[in-house]
Amino acid sequence: EPEVTQTPSHQVTQMGQEVILRCVPISNHLYFYWYRQILGQKVEFLVSFYNNEISEKSEIFDDQFSVERPDGSNFTLKIRSTKLEDSAMYFCASLRDTEQYFGPGTRLTVT
Amino acid sequence: AQSVTQLDSQVPVFEEAPVELRCNYSSSVSVYLFWYVQYPNQGLQLLLKYLSGSTLVKGINGFEAEFNKSQTSFHLRKPSVHISDTAEYFCAVRGMMAGNNRKLIWGLGTSLAVNP
Numbered sequence: 001e002p003e004v005t006q007t008p009s010h011q012v013t014q015m016g017q018e019v020i021l022r023c024v025p026i027s028n029h030l031y032f033y034w035y036r037q038i039l040g041q042k043v044e045f046l047v048s049f050y051n052n053e054i055s056e057k058s059e060i061f062d063d064q065f066s067v068e069r070p071d072g073s074n075f076t077l078k079i080r081s082t083k084l085e086d087s088a089m090y091f092c093a094s095l096r097d098t099e100q101y102f103g104p105g106t107r108l109t110v111t
Numbered sequence: 112a113q114s115v116t117q118l119d120s121q122v123p124v125f126e127e128a129p130v131e132l133r134c135n136y137s138s139s140v141s142v143y144l145f146w147y148v149q150y151p152n153q154g155l156q157l158l159l160k161y162l163s164g165s166t167l168v169k170g171i172n173g174f175e176a177e178f179n180k181s182q183t184s185f186h187l188r189k190p191s192v193h194i195s196d197t198a199e200y201f202c203a204v205r206g207m208m209a210g211n212n213r214k215l216i217w218g219l220g221t222s223l224a225v226n227p
Contacts, residue, residue, distance in 0.1 A: 004154075031213060043155075043201065043217040056214060091155060098143055098162055100215060104154035 002026045004103035006092050012109045016081050021106045023075045023092030031095035032075045034067065036060070036088040037105075043091070049075065082110045113138040113204050117218035125226055126194055132187040132221045134202030142204040144185040145215065146176055149199040158200070161185060172196065197225045 005024045013019050025032050034046040047057040049067055066078045075094075079086055087110045093100040118133040136142065146158040159170025166178040176187045185202060202218040 033214065035215070035217075042219045043203075043215075045214040045216070048214055093155075095213065099157055099160065101157075102147075102155040 004092055004094055004101050006090075006103035006106050008106060009104065010107045010109070012111065013082055015084055015110055019079050019082055019108060021077045021079075021090050021092075021108070023077070023103055024073055025075055025092065025094030026096070026101055027073070029094035029096050029101070031055075032069070033093040033095070033100060034077045035091045035093065037091065038085075038088040046077070046090075079108075082108075084110050086110050113140075113142060113206065113216040115202050115204055115216055115218035117202055117221050119221050120219065121222045121224065123224045123226060124192055127191050129190050130188065130192050130196075130223065132200050132202075132223065134185045134187065134218060136183050136185065136202070136204050138183075138204060138206070141207045143207060144176075144178060145203045145205075146170065146174070146185070146187050147201045147203060148172075149201065149220075151198070155201065158187070192223070192225045194225050194227060196223060198223060 007022045032049045037043045047061045048055045064080045068076050089105045091105045092103045116135045124130045144161040147155045161178045169175045174189050199220045201220045203215040
C-alpha cells in the first residue's frame with residue numbers, strides 16, 4: 001500500500017541554522033500539508049499546498065518557513081533560521097478525498 | 112473556526128476492560144470528524160472517520176465512535192482493550208466545505224495505557 005515517507009527521521013541543528021525537511025507524498029494525491037507537534041502539545045496545522053502553491057497557512061508559518069515541490073514528487077519544508085521553539089515533530093500529509101495520510105514524522109531538535 | 116477538546120489527557124485501563132475516550136468539538140460549520148492513533152515512535156494512523164449517514168462508525172482494531180450532533184461529541188470506544196492498544200489517540204475535525212477548510216484541527220490527545 002502506498003505511504004507517505006519523510007526524511008530524516010531525526011534532525012539535530014543549531015539555532016540559526018537552516019533546515020530542510022523532506023516528504024514524498026502518495027503519488028496521485030493533490031493536496032499536501034505540514035503539521036507540527038511540540039512535545040506535550042497538540043498537533044498544529046502549518047501550511048497546505050495545492051497546484052504548486054500555498055492554499056492556506058497558519059500564523060505559525062511566518063517568513064522563516066517556506067515550502068516547495070521541486071520535482072513533482074518531493075515536498076519540502078524549509079526553516080531558514082531555526083529557533084529553539086522550532087523543536088518539534090513535523091508531520092507531512094497528503095489528501096485523497098476526505099482522508100489525510102500522514103508520514104512517520106521528522107523530529108527536529110534545535111540546540 | 113473549529114476547536115476540539117479531549118477531556119482526558121490520560122486513561123489507564125486494565126487489559127480486556129472497556130474504554131471510552133471522550134472528544135467534544137465546536138464549529139460554526141458542519142464538520143467531518145476523525146480519530147487518529149499514534150503508537151510509540153510512529154506516525155499518525157487513521158482509526159475511523161465520520162462523514163455522514165449512520166452516527167455509529169466502526170474503525171480498525173475493534174474501535175468504534177458515535178457522532179452526537181446535539182452534544183457535539185464524537186467519543187471513541189472499544190469493548191475490550193489489549194496491551195497493544197497502548198498509544199496516543201487524537202480527535203480531529205475539519206470543515207466540510209472545500210478550499211481553506213480542508214486542514215485538520217486537533218485535540219490535545221489522550222494517552223491510553225493498557226495494563227496487564
